[in-house]
Amino acid sequence: MQDILDHITATIGQNPDRGKTARYIPDLANVDLDQFGIAVCLADGREFQSGDAATPFSIQSISKVFAVALALGKVGDSLWQRVGREPSGLAFDSIMLLEREQGRPRNPFINAGAIVTTDTYLEGSTPKEALGGLLRFVRDAAGDGNIHINSAVARGEMQTADRNFALAHYMRSHGNLTQDPQHTMGTYCHQCAIDMNCIQLARAGRFLLGGIEGLGPRLVHKTRARRIQALMMTCGHYDGSGDFAFRVGLPGKSGVGGGILVIAPGKASIAVWSPGLNAYGNSKLGTEAMEALADATDWSVFS
Numbered sequence: 560m561q562d563i564l565d566h567i568t569a570t571i572g573q574n575p576d577r578g579k580t581a582r583y584i585p586d587l588a589n590v591d592l593d594q595f596g597i598a599v600c601l602a603d604g605r606e607f608q609s610g611d612a613a614t615p616f617s618i619q620s621i622s623k624v625f626a627v628a629l630a631l632g633k634v635g636d637s638l639w640q641r642v643g644r645e646p647s648g649l650a651f652d653s654i655m656l657l658e659r660e661q662g663r664p665r666n667p668f669i670n671a672g673a674i675v676t677t678d679t680y681l682e683g684s685t686p687k688e689a690l691g692g693l694l695r696f697v698r699d700a701a702g703d704g705n706i707h708i709n710s711a712v713a714r715g716e717m718q719t720a721d722r723n724f725a726l727a728h729y730m731r732s733h734g735n736l737t738q739d740p741q742h743t744m745g746t747y748c749h750q751c752a753i754d755m756n757c758i759q760l761a762r763a764g765r766f767l768l769g770g771i772e773g774l775g776p777r778l779v780h781k782t783r784a785r786r787i788q789a790l791m792m793t794c795g796h797y798d799g800s801g802d803f804a805f806r807v808g809l810p811g812k813s814g815v816g817g818g819i820l821v822i823a824p825g826k827a828s829i830a831v832w833s834p835g836l837n838a839y840g841n842s843k844l845g846t847e848a849m850e851a852l853a854d855a856t857d858w859s860v861f862s
């Protein structure tokens with residue numbers, strides 16, 4: 560495995576055609592494009608890393624995986640009354656289908672669905688308490704207390720969040736937002752601004768590996784872990800989800816910080832990061848690296 564990761568870092572990780580950083584969140588726009596890291600936690604407990612795997616980055620929408628687990632833990636399957644489970648075929652921040660579907664977003668991984676998910680785990684607590692609960696979940700999953708929210712990133716996003724506010728207010732007009740939109744959006748922006756490195760993220764992803772004995776804490780029932788992976792496969796890369804399934808064949812969740820969390824069911828939890836994005840807003844080199852890793856290991860669920 561170490562040879563494979565080092566080879567990927569030396570080839571794909573050095574590709575000069577690196578995509579572009581997300582421009583709309585001030586602190587992400589200026590991240591050095593010239594970075595690449597990858598980490599793998601195998602189901603037998605062995606861990607491997609290569610490149611900038613210890614460099615922290617903004618996990619952004621990867622947080623939606625932890626948020627949906629937390630919200631499901633709180634309200635169970637009633638979450639699906641407020642958010643669907645279908646791919647949208649549209650950009651992560653699209654508002655288009657919301658009108659047709661009366662304020663019920665297509666899935667918990669597009670922004671509208673994630674805002675409803677946040678609204679759900681926020682209910683009954685203050686934003687500070689809710690974020691404390693989310694951080695506890697992520698730290699427990701990673702087995703690492705040194706995971707924090709980057710408040711400068713959160714503040715910057717909050718100031719440029721007009722479109723996300725529009726989604727929140729639109730859903731509120733349909734009764735699908737129960738908390739003060741200012742609180743829900745503040746919590747959402749802070750949730751997206753969690754900093755992690757590839758090693759921490761790959762470790763945190765082990766909670767989805769299906770309750771393998773001795774491998775990280777059992778934070779969700781294995782049926783729920785299986786369903787979250789299904790959502791990652793079908794919706795985890797927005798309108799690029801089909802392309803990711805075609806190229807990699809594994810459930811994954813991307814974020815505009817350039818990270819991707821990928822699960823090889825029953826086999827491994829993988830985190831890859833390179834800040835340059837492709838046209839769908841998913842990490843360009845991260846996707847290419849995952850394609851190479853899936854080829855080298857034959858881990859595709861379709862193999």
Ligand code: GLN
Pocket residue numbers: 618619620621651652670716723748751813814815816840
């Ligand atoms: N915080 C970002 C947003 O809402 C998350 C988007 C993403 O990572 N795709 O715009």
